[in-house]
Amino acid sequence: MPSLNMVLAQAMLGLNVGIFYAMLSLGLAVIFGLLGVINFAHGAFYMLGAFLALIGYSYLSVWLGIDGFGFGFWAALIIVPIVVAIIGMIIERLLLRRLYGQDPIYGLLLTFGVALIMQGLFTNYFSVAGTPYPGKPESLGGAINLGFMYFPTYRLFSIVLSIVVCLATWFVIERTRLGSTLRAGVENPQLTQAFGINVPRMITLTFGFGVGLAGLAGVLAAPIYSVSPLMGADLIVVVFAVVVIGGMGSIMGAIVTGLALGLIQGLTKVVYPPAANTVIFFIMVAVLLIRPAGLFGKHEKG
Amino acid sequence: MPEIAHQPRLAIENLQAWYGESHVLHGIDLEVHDGEVVTLLGRNGAGRTTTLKSILGLVGKRSGSIRLDGQEVIAEPTHRIAHIGALGYCPEERGIYARLSVDENLRLPPQLTAQGMSADEIYTMFPNLAERRRSLGGQLSGGEQQMLAIGRILRTGARLLLLDEITEGLAPVIVQALGKTIRDLKARGLTIVLVEQNFHFAEGLADRHYVIEHGRVAEVFQAEDIATGGDRLNAYLSV
Numbered sequence: 001m002p003s004l005n006m007v008l009a010q011a012m013l014g015l016n017v018g019i020f021y022a023m024l025s026l027g028l029a030v031i032f033g034l035l036g037v038i039n040f041a042h043g044a045f046y047m048l049g050a051f052l053a054l055i056g057y058s059y060l061s062v063w064l065g066i067d068g069f070g071f072g073f074w075a076a077l078i079i080v081p082i083v084v085a086i087i088g089m090i091i092e093r094l095l096l097r098r099l100y101g102q103d104p105i106y107g108l109l110l111t112f113g114v115a116l117i118m119q120g121l122f123t124n125y126f127s128v129a130g131t132p133y134p135g136k137p138e139s140l141g142g143a144i145n146l147g148f149m150y151f152p153t154y155r156l157f158s159i160v161l162s163i164v165v166c167l168a169t170w171f172v173i174e175r176t177r178l179g180s181t182l183r184a185g186v187e188n189p190q191l192t193q194a195f196g197i198n199v200p201r202m203i204t205l206t207f208g209f210g211v212g213l214a215g216l217a218g219v220l221a222a223p224i225y226s227v228s229p230l231m232g233a234d235l236i237v238v239v240f241a242v243v244v245i246g247g248m249g250s251i252m253g254a255i256v257t258g259l260a261l262g263l264i265q266g267l268t269k270v271v272y273p274p275a276a277n278t279v280i281f282f283i284m285v286a287v288l289l290i291r292p293a294g295l296f297g298k299h300e301k302g
Numbered sequence: 303m304p305e306i307a308h309q310p311r312l313a314i315e316n317l318q319a320w321y322g323e324s325h326v327l328h329g330i331d332l333e334v335h336d337g338e339v340v341t342l343l344g345r346n347g348a349g350r351t352t353t354l355k356s357i358l359g360l361v362g363k364r365s366g367s368i369r370l371d372g373q374e375v376i377a378e379p380t381h382r383i384a385h386i387g388a389l390g391y392c393p394e395e396r397g398i399y400a401r402l403s404v405d406e407n408l409r410l411p412p413q414l415t416a417q418g419m420s421a422d423e424i425y426t427m428f429p430n431l432a433e434r435r436r437s438l439g440g441q442l443s444g445g446e447q448q449m450l451a452i453g454r455i456l457r458t459g460a461r462l463l464l465l466d467e468i469t470e471g472l473a474p475v476i477v478q479a480l481g482k483t484i485r486d487l488k489a490r491g492l493t494i495v496l497v498e499q500n501f502h503f504a505e506g507l508a509d510r511h512y513v514i515e516h517g518r519v520a521e522v523f524q525a526e527d528i529a530t531g532g533d534r535l536n537a538y539l540s541v
Binding site: 195197198 | 358381399402
């Protein structure tokens, strides 16, 4: 019989994983909502975020031959998501945009190809086994006593920051004027343009934001999981399952589902460890059979 | 500079349009001057809605000329056209965003000129909407949706209104209220293009009626000629 402390400890770790699932499925849902594109490259942008943080800390000064040129963790939290967003927006403008009138399969294949290219690029220069990120700040070192366990300070920080970002995103989308413009563009892009709103630009910015979120998750993940070209591919499969379970319908749905599934995964580790890696997929199959649109899903998009 | 004052607000010349392979407009010609109200009459499928959509670039392929205040817009992307011509559009299906609240719907279209009504003024004009401002667009009745559709383009300060079948499916009381609203807008100097099935509604309001048939302007009736042209008009409009 597992002790309460063990259960709570695994729940905390599950929450940690869950908030990453939430951030990534949030970005995917936002992109799918407005673009109708299932972004297979989402995991690759997460990986890119982690690598940009690593490069900024350890490699930039070496590659450029300028001593001390680089950026640490705190700066990476700001710089990296912006750089990832810009790269994403360039890809959207140059590549994805050409496919909008077509069968959705083409967008899917394109993003899949982009993911493979990004992955291949980094595999050339970095070890697949993973490179540790040495830039975890001193102030976030050590552990905090939560009563039932000593929980690493940094992990707690990553949970809190991620929750804040997710809730802030939900708030902007559901409760602000900017968000209503986005929701209008999702519901009726033609009419929204007829009113004079630049929907194509909104699409580009939304894609940038979605992948920027993935990039932020990558920066947060770097001190925890070390940085590998395959880290995105490993994660994205689970994130897709999360999105299938939650449905593409709502922002809050993506957040809640991500957290819940992370918790379930953690708790399964206590109750029946061999199933921990696959429990999410069992749930996905069940949801597909009972409620294919997902738990929070609404209409089918295009 | 006096040239510009005489430019029609809207000038369409030999407009052809296609939905995919289907050739829908075969050469529409019409002109609307500042402050005029004109109607596009005709049977369903004649091309009236397509004409309005073409102005906004919401139709696939087009050729010909569409000028707003003298500026050619046929090649412009849709999101710029409303700004160029200070256009306000009420689509046939009303286009109320089901998942936005009434207030969000009202404030969504961006400001086009400084002459827009404020949200408060619009809520005063349509008290029904004021009561339901937190409701979702999808929860409104047909009449309320129509008022919201008109209200939101009035907020933008649009000076050229394209109104597609605004009386369709509405109770006579509401149709009457809409008629009064259009008369008020006309008195304020707005330019209005109405697509209308309900000829009695259009009759008292318009300066000119264009009869559209098979994607062309079949005939133009001045307001004062309606009395004498009644039979011919009925022939165009009957099924």
